[in-house]
Amino acid sequence: MFEQAICWINGEITPAAEAKVSVFDHGFLYGDGVFEGLRFYNSRVFRLPLHLKRLRRSAAALQLNVTLSDTEIAQALNDIIAASPLTEGYLRLIVTRGVGVLGINPATCSQPGFIIIADQLKMVSDEERSKGVRAIITSTRRMPPDRLDSRIKSLNYLNAIMARMEANFAGVEEGILLNDRGNVAEGTADNLFVMQDGELLTPPATEGALAGITRATVLELAEEIGIPAREAILTPYDLYIADECFLTGTGAKLIPVREIDGRKMANCPGDAYQRLTVAFTELVEQETTA
Numbered sequence: 001m002f003e004q005a006i007c008w009i010n011g012e013i014t015p016a017a018e019a020k021v022s023v024f025d026h027g028f029l030y031g032d033g034v035f036e037g038l039r040f041y042n043s044r045v046f047r048l049p050l051h052l053k054r055l056r057r058s059a060a061a062l063q064l065n066v067t068l069s070d071t072e073i074a075q076a077l078n079d080i081i082a083a084s085p086l087t088e089g090y091l092r093l094i095v096t097r098g099v100g101v102l103g104i105n106p107a108t109c110s111q112p113g114f115i116i117i118a119d120q121l122k123m124v125s126d127e128e129r130s131k132g133v134r135a136i137i138t139s140t141r142r143m144p145p146d147r148l149d150s151r152i153k154s155l156n157y158l159n160a161i162m163a164r165m166e167a168n169f170a171g172v173e174e175g176i177l178l179n180d181r182g183n184v185a186e187g188t189a190d191n192l193f194v195m196q197d198g199e200l201l202t203p204p205a206t207e208g209a210l211a212g213i214t215r216a217t218v219l220e221l222a223e224e225i226g227i228p229a230r231e232a233i234l235t236p237y238d239l240y241i242a243d244e245c246f247l248t249g250t251g252a253k254l255i256p257v258r259e260i261d262g263r264k265m266a267n268c269p270g271d272a273y274q275r276l277t278v279a280f281t282e283l284v285e286q287e288t289t290a
């Protein structure tokens with residue numbers, strides 16, 4: 001199952017099957033830590049500076065000291081890519097609070113733990129990618145920012161997992177979470193876009209979405225290829241009447257949505273999705289072979 005996966009743990013590279021972390025790490029005990037999901041293509045990480053910036057912001061919000069410099073993290077990522085049998089794959093970069101005594105007090109953890117996993121990640125089948133996925137709006141809502149800000153990419157994903165369980169139970173591939181005001185936030189591990197009257201719309205991060213790097217890239221590409229795009233507050237109605245809808249994420253790349261709560265999208269895969277997918281693939285190729 002994990003034949004091609006390898007790990008980098010506090011400086012040591014090991015096959016995933018032999019990788020070990022302490023049961024006293026508060027990342028494991030309490031979800032106390034942060035992470036980034038990155039992709040490498042042609043053995044080079046896509047948009048590393050943006051991932052490092054977001055990692056440091058997530059850590060700063062949790063007062064978690066990332067003791068490695070950006071150069072040291074970049075070196076560790078290069079080392080694991082060099083040791084991986086893959087030239088294209090997914091990287092999970094995790095910074096935990098570290099080893100401490102039982103009890104949630106982070107002050108007992110003297111130094112953070114650094115873990116990197118390199119593996120393949122396939123979020124959907126080829127068929128789902130070409131036909132589009134089905135989604136439901138879940139009753140599980142995004143945690144409001146005064147409880148846990150969704151811009152913090154923390155190790156606690158239970159909110160999204162509860163939504164994903166609802167999607168599984170409904171027999172569809174994805175769940176879409178609303179915020180406490182009933183506005184659309186995002187998917188369980190991806191951002192959401194709709195096309196409406198020739199405009200590409202996505203909820204602002206303040207509506208409960210992670211500030212996705214793929215999302216930012218898609219907004220940038222839309223401008224370049226002449227698709228009007230902006231952030232907008234979206235309600236379930238906007239999803240039901242959308243001309244097209246797609247999801248974005250480092251793991252997902254761009255995934256078209258063909259149905260939401262039983263309402264079929266007018267176009268799937270839509271024209272904007274197809275043009276942006278071509279532009280995204282070209283950009284990745286350009287930036288990772290330069």
Ligand SMILES: Cc1ncc(COP(=O)(O)O)c(C=O)c1O
Binds near residue numbers: 213
């Ligand atoms: C909750 C959530 N939203 C959105 C995304 C997409 O963000 P990015 O494009 O930076 O991968 C992720 C990625 O892991 C995520 O976990």
